Amino acid sequence: MKKRKYALFLALLLALSTFLAACGGGNGGGGDKAGGNGKEDNKKELKVNIKTEPFSMHPGLANDSTSGSVLRNTFEGLTRINKDDKPENAAAEKVDVSEDGKVYTFTIRDHKWSNGDPVTAQDFEYAWKWALDPKNQSQYAYQLYYLKNGQAANEGKAKIEDVGVKAKDEKTLEVTLENPTPYFLELTAFYTYLPVNSKVAQKNPNWYKNAGEDYVSNGPYVMDQWEHSDKIVLKKNDQYWDKDTVKLDKIDMLMINDVNTELSMFKKGELDWAGSPFSALPTDAMESLKADKTLNIKPIAGVYWYKFNTEAEPLNNVNIRKALAYVIDRKSIVEKISKGGQIPAMAAVPPSMFEENEKGYFKDHDVKTAKEYLEKGLKELGLKDASELPEITISYNTDEAHQKIAQAIQDTWKKELGVKTKLGNEEWAVYIEKLHSGDYMVGRMGWLGDFNDPINFLELFREKKGGNNDTNWENPEFKKLLVDSQKEMDPAKRSQMLKDAEKIFVDEMPVAPIYFYTNSWVQRDNLKDVVMSGLGDVQLKWAHFE
């Protein structure tokens, strides 16, 4: 009796396993086919993962990279960053700049919105003024502060009508700036500067909240479907002025907020791209991806740095700050912790903007010079030994990589300089609040450029309070150079001014740069012409499968 039951159980198990195996065989083939699809010549669909729901699909409201990744492909600004990383005319056909660099006259190209309406100069004027109007609560309105009266209007101190953007006629847009802004044509490619179909938007103020008839755009693709927190589907825009260049028919942008899952899906053929800039790769997988040579790495305009609170003892002493910054072993941090091919940073502005910054202003892990600075600093403070220094707290937001880097730096400071430190971590929003209010000693921060100009990495330290300085550091000479650089029309002279400013900055060391960011990703081999700018963002206008 008992034996028979046992046999039955075994038979059942056997049946189940055959069934599973059969399933495995059958569907396994299907899986392979999905992966193999990529190798077909005429694949016209791209699948990427943008990780999360974007903040908003309204160009004037968007304030995050996820929204940017979509908008960059659905809208066409006056200019577009081309394959060589330079702004080229896009929705504008012609640009005239006045002699003083303050007035830009754009001639709008003859082209249409996805619903067939012509794109007019009024659409740009409407969009920019809409974003600056305080009642629309755009968090990125300050991107438009370059326009004359832009800031004043946004703060309610000037009338919206007085903002320096005017449609002379259907096809002529006149833009007046507060200061001559040498990088203005970089800015016009940025998403806050994208146009909005004023006819549709005035009729339906909720046009941007969902995909549908009223969600119109003028870029290479249009948004076909938007399942919130699930996916966005783009399809080719038949009304696009340069539609012959666009090869893809459809782009699926999934929202999977787990990097391991994303990589698995890529490996199984359910995604054509995994990693930056849409999302990220799991750090654990870096080594194996590097080993099988599928990992792609490109430096981008961003820097990971440690900010010093220059009003906290003993960090108010410049020599102590320099000692701490010089001694950090950046090479081992990028090789052993971050692992994404990051570049050790001994400067503030990324090498994509100042090429010579690959070497930087000082030597990485320069223990000898660091010790000299420490000696000097201790003497100035009237102390004999580093152990007499007040304990330094290294703060970071809760994250494994940040923690490991903080531990590595703590170890170096203790071993090489004998400085006492402790670590403190907080949840992101709490951490940011502490940093912005100056309630910290040393804290990590990442900084990414919004547009391709060195000013991005210096401007935040112009004023002691406000903005994103956080270090309480200021320097009149540095400030003067930055202010003057805004008015300098000669690019070479201007570049030199910014370099001089950077030199002052590194010399005073209110932050210790650690590394310059990179984008690391894997992609289908036959996916070509995905254009990644020096800022690290991606355009899919030219993308195609071979």
Added chain:
Amino acid sequence: MIKYFGKRFFYMFLSLLVIITATFFLMRLAPGNPFTSEKQLPPEIEANLNAHYGLDQPWYVQYFDYLKRIATWDFGPSFKYKGQTVNDIISEGFPVSLALGIEAIFIALALGVLLGVLAALYHNKWQDYSSMIFAVVGISVPSFIMAALLQYIFAIKLQVLPVARWDSFAHTILPALALATTPLAFIARLTRSSMLEVLSNDYIKTAKAKGLSRGVITVKHAVRNAMMPVVSYLGPLSAGIITGSFVIEKIFGIPGLGSHFVTSIQNRDYTVIMGVTVFYSILLLLSIFIVDIIYGLIDPRIKLRAHKKGA
């Protein structure tokens, strides 16, 4: 009966008020706000935003405004997802989490009870040991490990099921299994112990003495009575499971409600935090209430009367 219901609803309302109040104040005590980011907003823009969302008002004004809005089932706009209201987020996310949750509860209940009953019937035999080993493993392995393991085996190695996402029925199998593992194991253990207790009762002996078959005794007399602890566990479990699991939804890329519980707090998305908490609390309170009613149905000895509460 009506008096009992009235009293229960009054207590439910009271609990809800306490939950809302506690969440509201804890949330406001947390440093940071919905507009916190590494790129700090110019103070004028932030002030303007605060004014727009009423965050510049004194706390009591905000608190009572909020109570008023909840009373009309309007949770307000999300801070993090411009143009979406919290009501939208709930009505889009909840059906997904609900479907996944029901599938998981079904698996957990069916297999859990089966394993528990088998273990009790074959007490101290291999069936017992193997189900209980399974149960211990199920309880101790965290769901995110189970999820990764299932993905690895069924999606990557065997290639029978998709890795992630929420599309066809095939997409639902792995997340439902991962979500079901822990409750399944728990139910198996609950069923086993309560079955063992029931089986030693006199009325089972009576049934045996009457000459009833083993099957009839098990199903009609033992399992029905052994279900009591499982039913009481099922109430809070279903409220928890149908509102979604953060971990499972994140790993499988499922657009459910569960992920909002955690991300809204990270984002300081005040309205979403409140909305999902209130929604979850209501479901939880209701499910406990329903469980109490089911008690009465399963065990007629429990009377639903005001002076003798079921729970």
